[in-house]
Amino acid sequence: MTRLVNFYTEREHYILGGGFILLLIIAWESVPHLVALPRALSLFFTTPSKVWETFYELLVRNEVQAHFYVSATEFLLGLGLAILFGLPLGLIMGRSSVMDAMFDPYVTALNATPRIVFLPLLILWLGLGIWSKVMIVFIGAVFPLLINTYEGVKNVDRVLVNVVRSFGANEWQVMKMVVLPNSLLYIVVGLRLAIGRAILGVVVGEFYGATKGLGAMMARAASAYQVDVVFVGVAIFMAVSLIFTLTVKKIESKLTRWRPEAVKSF
Amino acid sequence: MGAKRIYQEYQRPILGLVSVAGLFLAWELVLTYLVPLNPFFFTKPSLIATAFQEQVLGGRLWHDLIISSRAFLWGFSCAIAVGIPVGVLMGWRRRAEYTLDPFLTALYASPLVALAPLIIVVFGVGLLAKSVLVFLLAVFPFIFNAFAGVRSTDRLLINVVKSFGGKEKDLYFKVILPSTLPYIVAGTRIAIGRGLVGIIVGEFVAASEGIGFAISRFGDTYQLPEMFAAIFFLMITAIVLTEGMRKLEAALAPWRVGQEAR
Amino acid sequence: MVPYIQAKNLNLTFRPKNRDPVTALLGLDLEASQGEFLSLVGPSGCGKSTFLNVLLGLLKPDSGDIRLNGNRITGPGQERAMVFQEFGLLPWRTVQANVELGLELKGVAAATRRQRSAELITLVGLNGFEQHYPHELSGGMKQRVGLARALATDPDVLLMDEPFAALDAQTRDLMQMELLQIWDRAKKTVLFVTHSIEEAAYLSDRVVIMTARPARTKSTIKINLPRPRDYEMRLSAEFNDIKARIWETLKEELMTRSAGDGS
Numbered sequence: 001m002t003r004l005v006n007f008y009t010e011r012e013h014y015i016l017g018g019g020f021i022l023l024l025i026i027a028w029e030s031v032p033h034l035v036a037l038p039r040a041l042s043l044f045f046t047t048p049s050k051v052w053e054t055f056y057e058l059l060v061r062n063e064v065q066a067h068f069y070v071s072a073t074e075f076l077l078g079l080g081l082a083i084l085f086g087l088p089l090g091l092i093m094g095r096s097s098v099m100d101a102m103f104d105p106y107v108t109a110l111n112a113t114p115r116i117v118f119l120p121l122l123i124l125w126l127g128l129g130i131w132s133k134v135m136i137v138f139i140g141a142v143f144p145l146l147i148n149t150y151e152g153v154k155n156v157d158r159v160l161v162n163v164v165r166s167f168g169a170n171e172w173q174v175m176k177m178v179v180l181p182n183s184l185l186y187i188v189v190g191l192r193l194a195i196g197r198a199i200l201g202v203v204v205g206e207f208y209g210a211t212k213g214l215g216a217m218m219a220r221a222a223s224a225y226q227v228d229v230v231f232v233g234v235a236i237f238m239a240v241s242l243i244f245t246l247t248v249k250k251i252e253s254k255l256t257r258w259r260p261e262a263v264k265s266f
Numbered sequence: 267m268g269a270k271r272i273y274q275e276y277q278r279p280i281l282g283l284v285s286v287a288g289l290f291l292a293w294e295l296v297l298t299y300l301v302p303l304n305p306f307f308f309t310k311p312s313l314i315a316t317a318f319q320e321q322v323l324g325g326r327l328w329h330d331l332i333i334s335s336r337a338f339l340w341g342f343s344c345a346i347a348v349g350i351p352v353g354v355l356m357g358w359r360r361r362a363e364y365t366l367d368p369f370l371t372a373l374y375a376s377p378l379v380a381l382a383p384l385i386i387v388v389f390g391v392g393l394l395a396k397s398v399l400v401f402l403l404a405v406f407p408f409i410f411n412a413f414a415g416v417r418s419t420d421r422l423l424i425n426v427v428k429s430f431g432g433k434e435k436d437l438y439f440k441v442i443l444p445s446t447l448p449y450i451v452a453g454t455r456i457a458i459g460r461g462l463v464g465i466i467v468g469e470f471v472a473a474s475e476g477i478g479f480a481i482s483r484f485g486d487t488y489q490l491p492e493m494f495a496a497i498f499f500l501m502i503t504a505i506v507l508t509e510g511m512r513k514l515e516a517a518l519a520p521w522r523v524g525q526e527a528r
Numbered sequence: 529m530v531p532y533i534q535a536k537n538l539n540l541t542f543r544p545k546n547r548d549p550v551t552a553l554l555g556l557d558l559e560a561s562q563g564e565f566l567s568l569v570g571p572s573g574c575g576k577s578t579f580l581n582v583l584l585g586l587l588k589p590d591s592g593d594i595r596l597n598g599n600r601i602t603g604p605g606q607e608r609a610m611v612f613q614e615f616g617l618l619p620w621r622t623v624q625a626n627v628e629l630g631l632e633l634k635g636v637a638a639a640t641r642r643q644r645s646a647e648l649i650t651l652v653g654l655n656g657f658e659q660h661y662p663h664e665l666s667g668g669m670k671q672r673v674g675l676a677r678a679l680a681t682d683p684d685v686l687l688m689d690e691p692f693a694a695l696d697a698q699t700r701d702l703m704q705m706e707l708l709q710i711w712d713r714a715k716k717t718v719l720f721v722t723h724s725i726e727e728a729a730y731l732s733d734r735v736v737i738m739t740a741r742p743a744r745t746k747s748t749i750k751i752n753l754p755r756p757r758d759y760e761m762r763l764s765a766e767f768n769d770i771k772a773r774i775w776e777t778l779k780e781e782l783m784t785r786s787a788g789d790g791s
Contacts, residue, residue, distance in 0.1 A: 016361060017368035024369070044388050101281035112508040113501045114463040117478070119470065120485025121493065125307070163616040166584050167630040167681070168604045177629075181620045199377045200463070207382060208470050208482075215380075219471070222383030230384050238376040245375040258620040258661040274545055 046228040051235065054228040063217075068236065070213040071202050074130050078137025079198045085138075086145030086194070087187065093146070094153025094183075111143045115197075116204050123209040133210060137201035141194035148190025152183025185255050192248040199241055309490040317491035318498065327480065327499050334476040337393050338465050341400025345457060348401075349408025350450060356409070357416025357446075374406040379467050386472045396468035396476075403464040404457040411453025415446030448518050455511035462504055530598050531559040532717060533583070533685065538592035540578060552578040553589065554742035560717060562597075562684075567720045567728035569774065570738030570746075571781050576721040579743060580687045583719065584610050596685065606634060609678035613690040615670040617662040623649065623673050624658040630681040648676040651710065668699035675707070679714065686711075688720045692727070704731060705759065712756060725774045730762060737777045740784045747777055 008015065029047050031037075037045055058064045093100045093107075119136055126132035160178045169177065206215025214233045221229035273280060290311045297303045297310040321327045356363040382399060389395035423441045432440065469478025477500050484493035538556040543549045552575040560566045568576045581587040582594060585604040594601045596608070609630065617626050627645040636644070649658055652672035662670055671691055678686055692700045704727060711718060722728050728735045729751060737746045751770060753761065761767055 012361075013364045016364040017366075020365045021369050021372075044384075097277075098281060101278040102285035104278070105282045105286050108509075109501055109505055112459070112504040113497075114459065114466050114504070116463060116466055116470070117481055117497050117500055120482050121497075124485055124488070124490075159612060159614055159616045160618060162581075162586055163610075163612060163618075164629070164633070166586055166604050166608075166610050167633045168606065169633050173633060178618065181618070196375070196377070200379060203377050203380050204382075204463075204467050204470070207379075207467070218380065219383050222387050225387065227384065227387070230387075234376075234380045234384070237380045238372070241376045242372060258663065 043225055044227055046231060051228045051231040055232045055235070058229070058232060064214075064232070064236070067212060067214045067217045070130060070210075071206065071215065074133040074137055074205070074213065075198055075202050077130075077134045078201060079141050079194065081134070081138045082141035082145055082194055082198070083191075086142045086190075087149050090146040090149025091153055091183075094150045095179075100150075107143065107146065110139070111147065115140045115143075116201070119205060119208050128209050128211055130212075133202060133205040133213070136205045137198045140197035140201040144193035144197060145187070145190045148186040148193070149183055152186030153179055155186075156182050185252065188248060188252050188255060192245060192252070195244045195248065196241065199237060199244075203237060305490065306488045307490075309494060313491040314494040314498070317489075318495040321492055321495050322499055327477065327496055330475060330477045330480045330496075331499070331503065334396075334465050334469065334478065337396035337468070337476070338400055338461055340393070340397040341464065342404055342457070342461050344397070344401045345404035345408055345461070349405045349453075349457075350412045353409040353412025354416055354446070356413045363413070370406065370409060374410065378402050379463065382467050382471050386468075391472040391474065395472070396465060399468045400461045400464035404461040407453040407456040407460065408450065411449040411456075412446060415449030416442060418449070419445045448515060451511060451515045451518055455508055455515070458504075458507050458511065462500075466500075530595075532562040532564075532597055533558070533560040533719075534593075534595045535559070535579070535583070536593045538579070538582065538589045538594060540575075540582065540587065540589045551742040553582070553592075554744055556592070556744050558736065558745055560719065562717055563715050565711060565718045565720065565731055565733045567722055567732040567735045568738060569722060569725060569728050569735060569778060570743065571740045571778075571784075572723060574738050574741045574781075575743030576738055577689050580610065580689050580719065580721055583685075584608055584687055606630075606681050607683050608685045608687060609681055609683040610687040610689060611671070611674045611678045611691040613693055615662070615667075615674045615694070617670055617673055617677075619662050622659050622661055623654060623665070626662070626673050627676045627680050629677055634681060644680055645676070648680050651679070652676045652706070666699075667695045668703060671695060671703060675710070679710070679716075683716065685717045685719065688718060690721055690723065693723065700727075701759065707731065708755075708757065725771050725778065726762070729767060729770045729774060730757065735774055737774065737781070740781045746781065749774055749777070 025048055029049060032042075032045065032047060055064070089103070093103055116136065118139060119132075122132040122135050126135060156179050160182075161174055164174055164177050202213070203215045206213040207219045210216040214236060218230045218233035221227075221233075294311045297308065303310060352366070356366055379399070381402065385398050385402075386395045389398055419442050423445070424437055427436055427440055465476070466478040466481075469476040470482050473479040477496060481493055481496045481500070484490070484496060535556055535558040538553045539551075540553040541549050541551045556575075556579060558579070568579070570576050578587065582589055583596075583601065585601055585608070588602075618629070621629070624642075624645050627648055628641045631641045631644060646658075649655060652675055654669060654672055654676070657665065657669065662673070665673070671694075674691065692703050695703060708731060720728070720731060732751050735749045735751060737749070738744065739746045749770070753767065753770070
């Protein structure tokens with residue numbers, strides 16, 4: 001008995017957390033077995049097992065793969081562009097007060113505005129193909145990267161810069177030995193936020209105007225009341241987000257070895 | 267000397283103004299003199315200004331903003347009412363944290379807008395679906411920031427208040443609330459951003475009025491000046507809300523300024 | 529004979545944006561001979577640290593001349609190294625990597641670096657902590673790393689900017705003794721900035737007392753106490769006489785300073 005109690009107390013964290021999720025899934029699954037749903041409602045209702053079946057079916061028919069491929073391309077291209085532009089721009093704004101002052105109004109204004117409002121404009125300009133989605137992903141993801149890089153560069157300890165200079169370091173070595181290590185953690189946190197925004201961009205972009213991609217698949221299914229197909233999409237997006245978030249968090253904790261507490265970001 | 271001094275003093279706003287004014291001026295000039303303007307594809311600041319005047323002063327966009335605000339406020343209020351108690355509970359009772367944390371973290375990390383088509387199927391087009399979407403997106407910053415705020419409460423301060431004979435009530439009002447409040451305000455700022463996304467997505471996907479719908483419809487009908495006017499109108503609203511929150515944060519917790527929580 | 533370190537008529541004024549200029553150094557003259565332990569004491573904010581930074585080559589004086597061994601100082605150089613008050617350790621580097629910083633910038637090969645850093649880590653008594661990060665160390669240990677890092681490049685001159693000010697009293701006493709032992713063996717020229725009269729008297733060959741800002745040298749007191757000096761020496765009447773003499777001179781400056789603050 002005491003052993004059982006010990007077993008529980010040691011793993012209470014996981015047992016309660018995992019148990020709760022499991023309980024929710026079981027409860028969801030058993031709803032149709034417990035209550036008779038009215039006809040209108042049963043149209044919208046599905047269970048985890050049905051979603052799983054649908055997923056399997058779509059996989060076999062090679063349908064999800066094609067949509068997934070399109071969404072993934074948009075995601076990767078947009079995020080890649082965001083990194084390509086966000087990091088250097090953040091670095092420049094952090095090191096030059098003139099650039100900082102000149103770019104600040106745009107960064108503040110665009111960061112406050114939900115970037116998806118540009119979607120109709122981008123569709124108009126770039127059409128229903130992948131590029132309108134790549135662009136919406138890009139403008140969603142670029143700001144967290146830019147702002148976090150900027151913060152990282154700005155928060156460099158002057159003393160450390162002086163220390164390295166006193167040992168004869170040149171501008172590039174100061175960058176390499178002090179500015180970049182100091183910014184790295186900020187950048188990774190920025191990357192985590194950017195991934196979230198990028199996925200949001202893919203989802204909304206494809207809902208709004210696309211013929212291919214998981215979001216387009218979901219929007220079409222919703223209008224045909226194929227609720228389980230919508231849930232397949234939700235589950236895929238969720239899984240991808242979780243995998244990315246957890247991976248980046250791992251990197252974050254690796255990077256924070258030298259720091260007593262992680263940079264807070266919630 | 268005088269001008270130089272003024273410049274040094276106000277370098278940031280001056281440079282910011284110059285850069286924004288420069289951009290708009292260049293935009294206007296290029297489309298007026300260099301490139302022929304294709305009105306179905308592009309527009310210029312002077313046309314946008316006219317459209318802005320018509321749409322905003324004419325009341326059309328105000329009407330849309332009010333429609334959108336209604337759904338926003340419903341969803342946002344529910345997010346506060348649910349989020350803060352859940353967060354405080356998680357911060358205060360370790361078992362509640364253990365139970366809820368993995369589930370909520372997973373949801374927070376997921377793109378919940380993916381549920382939008384489903385929500386619209388279930389709740390129909392209109393106020394309710396939009397409010398639900400806003401709630402779903404905005405509730406998490408409240409939960410996690412209230413949680414972090416309670417957790418960050420200094421045990422020492424609790425002991426200090428206890429040692430002076432403070433009761434449970436005093437602990438809440440003299441220690442926990444003041445140290446949690448800045449976190450909640452910071453959470454509010456994040457929640458505003460997410461809530462705005464909720465509103466816009468809701469109105470993009472299915473709506474017949476509201477600011478998101480207006481932007482979308484102007485796009486469909488190639489009314490570019492009107493679309494830009496609506497985007498700028500929303501932008502101004504968003505900046506006022508977000509920067510207002512930032513000011514409030516600084517006023518409530520001057521000792522925390524600069525500690526970004528995004 | 530030309531003095532080993534010679535500062536002549538140094539002037540430096542800071543001109544911060546949006547604020548009034550501050551004259552930190554005004555006609556400062558200072559000399560030190562090779563192998564000497566020289567302390568600088570003076571009212572806080574008087575410009576002692578500014579002088580060290582000029583000597584280190586991080587700051588350029590507006591006018592005046594500063595020479596080391598006859599050569600004009602124009603920038604940082606390997607023959608000078610600083611121990612910083614707030615340690616200045618790179619938080620993302622281990623103890624070992626921090627000690628190796630100067631060698632790395634000098635372009636020393638990795639194997640040589642490793643050997644050299646191991647020697648110095650032993651010298652400052654941090655064996656077993658090579659792979660620790662700064663946040664895992666106590667204040668005293670951090671400053672040992674700072675000292676080892678400064679010694680790693682084998683500089684001729686060691687600049688110390690209130691190196692023990694952030695430490696508790698006992699750690700401070702201990703570090704002072706160890707510094708003396710290391711100095712005795714390595715025979716470096718040390719310029720040591722401190723607030724503590726006791727510390728200056730205990731460690732130095734000469735103590736330079738500076739005026740309130742802008743800094744000039746007010747007077748120099750030679751400490752004729754035998755070496756090696758032990759802790760007990762601090763209890764002697766002779767030692768207390770010296771402290772009293774430094775205090776008498778410094779007091780006038782502190783008065784000036786507080787009068788200046790009042791206006």
